[in-house]
Amino acid sequence: MDTWTFGWTVAIIGMGGTMFVLWLLSLVILLLKKLFPYKAKTSAPLKG
């Protein structure tokens, strides 16, 4: 494989692949947040 075919292939797939994986991770984060939403701690009511 010649130098430029190598260079452009690594550059294009590399940039595209990095974008793709990070996009995938953003979806994963959104999914995790949907499945396990934050619940604010509520203080127990005072018994009088």
Added chain:
Amino acid sequence: METAIASGLQGLLLGFSHFEIGQALMILIGSLLLYLGIAKGFEPLLLLPIGFGAILVNIPLAGLMEEGGVLRFFYDTGVLTEIFPILIFVGIGAMTDFQPLLENPKIIMLGAAGQFGIFLTLLLALALGFDKLEAVAIGIIGACDGPTAIYVSSKFAPHLLGAVSVAAYSYMSLVPLIQPPIMRLLTTEKEKKIVMGAVKQPVSKTTKILFPVVVTVTASLVAPLGTPLIGMVMLGNLMKESGAVERLKHASENEITNIVTLLLGLSIGATMQADKFLRVETLLVLGLGLIAIGLDTAVGVLFGKLMCLLTGGKINPLIGAAGISAFPMSARVVQAEGQRYNKKSYLLMPAMSANAAGQIGSIIAAAVMLSVLKGMGIV
């Protein structure tokens, strides 16, 4: 008796008689690294042992990098086997808080754009005549992440390890000088003044604990050769977020990282022998490293402009510059630049999100590159 005394005294002069100009120059370069680390505060944890290692290895006849030499032992066992950078990744994971990213995951794409300098610099290195694997090692300076740069260069171009590491750590500490001119050049007055609304979405502990596990599996399936990088960072982060192994977390971010940083720095310095370092290609590597970080910043800001356009002006493109791995320095640079043009603009939190994305992005970019090389049969 006199002959014995003369021979003994001659032994004391051997160092001087074998001292060459190149070694003297390298001792000066080592001293410069010490100065930058100690007096200027540029990444002292690494530049100090690197500088001292460079001085040690250029002492004639000391034999520290010869078979059986102490620095050669550190280098062979820790750098050639990739153990040192891998252990540092565990410490980085244990120290990193991904909360800003988890709170604002839409910003994650800036962490990808901030890595484009890696690939563009690879093309530049090829144009300058470096071979394929050397170009990969030079491009990775654009990850703006020392351990990643060391991991990749020790794997593919160990003869460039010294130059690549010095470039990576020096430019990381120069981010406050490198980034602002590029940010100013690529944004309009109106864009610089955009005030971003606060995005504060609290994250559950379960999400924080599952994040490193899910990231490891997802990213490693796409880029299996990067599993050592991704896996170790995420292992460290899991120890931090789980709260269940406080001792291991503490050891990872302190004792292990400190010891390994010392040995790694010395080992890198030990590769800076005069005959291997004083070459035109070293200057080219240093120049290309600077360009790589400049390109990261430029593409990050341009991607920020695109996001600004797509969101109807809700995103300040300056935060794109924080999509690199220099955490939290780059986020602080963005905050300072935003404040310079609009006192009501507080970009620190979104910039921290982009910066955390840049930390993951740099590792993912290296992982993707390793897997592409494997797929192409280059490695």
